[in-house]
Amino acid sequence: MPRPLPLAFAALVGSAAPCSAQLLVQGIRDLDFGPVIQGIATSVPPTDPIRSGQFYFRTPGLGTRIRIQFTLPTRLNGPAGARLPISFGANDAMARGTAPASAPAFFNPNGAVVYQMVTSPDANVWIGGRVTPAANQAVGSYTNTIVITVTIL
Amino acid sequence: MRFFTKVSVATAIGLSLAGALEAQTSGTINARAVVRQPITITAGQDLDFGIVLQGSPRTIAETAAAAGRFDATGTANANVNVNFTLPANLVSGANNLPIGSWTGCYNQAAAVNASGCTTIANMSGTTATTFGNVAGNGRLWVFVGATVSPAAAQAVGTYTNTVTLTLTYF
Numbered sequence: 001m002p003r004p005l006p007l008a009f010a011a012l013v014g015s016a017a018p019c020s021a022q023l024l025v026q027g028i029r030d031l032d033f034g035p036v037i038q039g040i041a042t043s044v045p046p047t048d049p050i051r052s053g054q055f056y057f058r059t060p061g062l063g064t065r066i067r068i069q070f071t072l073p074t075r076l077n078g079p080a081g082a083r084l085p086i087s088f089g090a091n092d093a094m095a096r097g098t099a100p101a102s103a104p105a106f107f108n109p110n111g112a113v114v115y116q117m118v119t120s121p122d123a124n125v126w127i128g129g130r131v132t133p134a135a136n137q138a139v140g141s142y143t144n145t146i147v148i149t150v151t152i153l
Numbered sequence: 154m155r156f157f158t159k160v161s162v163a164t165a166i167g168l169s170l171a172g173a174l175e176a177q178t179s180g181t182i183n184a185r186a187v188v189r190q191p192i193t194i195t196a197g198q199d200l201d202f203g204i205v206l207q208g209s210p211r212t213i214a215e216t217a218a219a220a221g222r223f224d225a226t227g228t229a230n231a232n233v234n235v236n237f238t239l240p241a242n243l244v245s246g247a248n249n250l251p252i253g254s255w256t257g258c259y260n261q262a263a264a265v266n267a268s269g270c271t272t273i274a275n276m277s278g279t280t281a282t283t284f285g286n287v288a289g290n291g292r293l294w295v296f297v298g299a300t301v302s303p304a305a306a307q308a309v310g311t312y313t314n315t316v317t318l319t320l321t322y323f
Contacts, residue, residue: 148179
């Protein structure tokens with residue numbers, strides 16, 4: 001069950017959103033672990049200003065209730081079919097409205113969360129994670145896709 | 154009456170589906186990582202000034218046989234930053250022997266500094282380079298030189314200190 005976080009974007013409660021207006025969701029920046037060493041787990045927090053992944057979404061207006069849900073990989077795909085385990089922990093996602101008064105709200109990207117847009121109609125969502133290369137992990141580049149789905153409730 | 158009901162239901166379902174599609178949107182990013190071998194650095198050779206005389210500075214060039222040498226391994230062709238931690242003095246008990254004017258070069262193909270060694274322009278800054286590919290192995294040899302400046306009344310003795318090389322993938 002999604003966990004409602006009605007105060008996540010704090011303070012100002014505005015008018016109800018027109019349900020027919022468009023919802024915009026954009027991927028802004030990749031979650032980039034950079035070089036990682038064989039046998040050494042590497043984490044990126046959602047607050048990392050360079051390496052964390054970033055999404056942006058805009059709802060029809062203040063007061064809109066939305067659900068955020070990720071589709072997360074469990075492996076990054078590398079050379080010759082090699083796979084690199086990736087995991088996401090309890091506070092590896094962070095959402096914050098674009099208004100100056102908005103406070104960051106941390107959540108577990110493995111589950112859905114529900115927010116009400118109360119300080120701004122738009123917000124950014126950052127995501128971190130952890131990769132765990134084996135001691136004999138094949139060297140090379142690994143990648144996979146992270147999808148965020150925003151639903152107006 | 155029955156036909157009307159069916160039409161109404163169909164219309165209602167159509168509107169509901171249209172609304173649901175418009176109210177849900179997705180965005181995508183990638184998660185990326187580049188796996189590298191651990192970097193190993195071993196002390197290949199100390200920077201050795203040998204016997205120096207009071208009041209007579211002595212320089213060992215990075216291309217000299219007595220230059221200091223680090224032997225490093227990592228992932229072939231991987232980008233790496235080179236940084237040094239350099240002492241200002243060699244030490245013998247309570248006595249200091251000033252050392253400075255550091256010079257350096259790196260070689261990606263062989264443990265030699267006479268040729269093919271690329272000069273490190275700024276020994277106190279960061280130098281970007283790559284590991285070489287020597288028979289499929291990432292190799293890098295780094296050489297350092299410097300000048301010691303003993304005072305005319307420099308206390309006699311054996312002076313030492315540590316030069317640290319740090320290599321970081323980027």
